[in-house]
Amino acid sequence: MTKKLDFSLLKTLTGLAGISGREAPVRQYLQSWLEPYADEIRTDTLGNLIVYKKGTSDKNLLLCAHMDEVGLMVRYVDDRGFLYFVPVGGIDPRTLLAQRVRIQTQQGPLLGIIGTKPAHITTEADRAKAVPMNSLYIDTGLPAAQVRDLVQAGDSVVLDRTYEEFGDNRICAKALDNRAGVFVLAQLIRAVQNPFYNIYAVFTVQEEVGLRGAKTAAFGINADLSFAIDTTGAADIPGSSPQDYIVRLGGGVGISAIDGYTITPQTLFESLKQICEEQNIRWQVRVAPRGGNDAGAVHLDKTGVPSCALSIPTRNIHSCVEVEDKQDITAVFQLVLYVMQQGIAGIK
Ligand SMILES: [Zn+2]
Incomplete structure (x- = not known):
């Protein structure tokens, strides 16, 4: 058994x-x-x-x-090439800050970063506030024109993290x-x-x-x-x-x-x-x-x-x-x- x-x-x-x-x-x-x-x-x-x-x-x-x-779906590409998204399934926006994601474009997966304002330019009061999902964005590192070529509203986005075994019989992924x-x-x-x-x-x-x-x-x-x-x-x-x-x-x-x-x-x-x-x-x-x-x-x-x-x-x-x-x-x-x-x- x-x-x-x-x-x-x-x-x-x-x-x-x-x-x-x-x-x-x-x-x-x-x-x-x-x-x-x-x-x-x-x-x-x-x-x-x-x-x-x-x-x-x-x-x-x-x-x-x-x-x-659970994951995300692209809802809008802005004129600087930043991507805005909606959640698909129950995701707490706090868990998305400063994470890597992969956008599933027609041409294949594309790496993106969910950006966050650095502590240098925020106040303590800013940092204590909730993070609304619609304030988050994905940065692909590419010029806007290229982003618009590759990414469409409706593309799905998955969290990006490798599978690891650690501790005593534990898995993280x-x-x-x-x-x-x-x-x-x-x-x-x-x-x-x-x-x-x-x-x-x-x-x-x-x-x-x-x-x-x-x-x-x-x-x-x-x-x-x-x-x-x-x-x-x-x-x-x-x-x-x-x-x-x-x-x-x-x-x-x-x-x-x-x-x-x-x-x-x-x-x-x-x-x-x-x-x-x-x-x-x-x-x-x-x-x-x-x-x-x-x-x-x-x-x-x-x-x-x-x-x-x-x-x-x-x-x-x-x-x-x-x-x-x-x-x-x-x-x-x-x-x-x-x-x-x-x-x-x-x-x-
Ligand atoms: Zn489940």
Whole structure:
């Protein structure tokens, strides 16, 4: 059961550019990586990548992991060549100051810098003020005419940060939300042998802007059970109290009881905890006062689908320094692999 995961795939996935609605680079990479392990593979109208693997029962298990990452979109190029942008997904503008980004132009990626006024010309009162998103700009270092040739309003922009492993089992990268979930789902498709359920692994689009891809994907699959494999904010950091942690880094798979969109059915919640206990998989309860994931869309499909989010704890979520623990990622993999193979009480 203790399978060693090859994290080099996660490094590659976090390096790909794929804000909401612009997931093609991630989808194309996954499609060729997964083809050898799939019974069927297809892309639907919205861009969800759906991988099917036949099971030994007639029950369908829908597994979602969203491909999109939070990012930016160019809204205006000014006459000096500075770029203005809108956020795509929930980003705190404070995390963008003094960061590198990559603009995805028609001619390829272009490096840019999100500038910030130096302390030399600001007052203490200026520095204490909030940073409005519409005051931020990207500097490409190029002459205005050249910028206008290369960059168009509507080009997507991703945060630029290399994947690093550090400390004790820790990873830091951009887009760990949710390439870590994508990584787990891809590894599951590769690893599973003769699953109990018919497996529909859906790499969804546009989760960060309102669970849009999961909604259409679920409609086309008559799921008997569903899991969203996603990240969740771990607030176990200085300045926050234990009652606000949501989950702890290194505490194992976050089995969701409730979030802003979904309440896990009690029998499913209890069965998942029991499997973790019996199989020696590290787990913790996730109680999130806000936010959601693909389970929020899937559980309301048709007459309803028993659904639970299985979450990877993530510090500094939605920033370019998202941090995760490899053991938590492995715990999610182990729990879902067990359910795929053995089925789960109540939904067999
Ligand atoms: Zn997410």
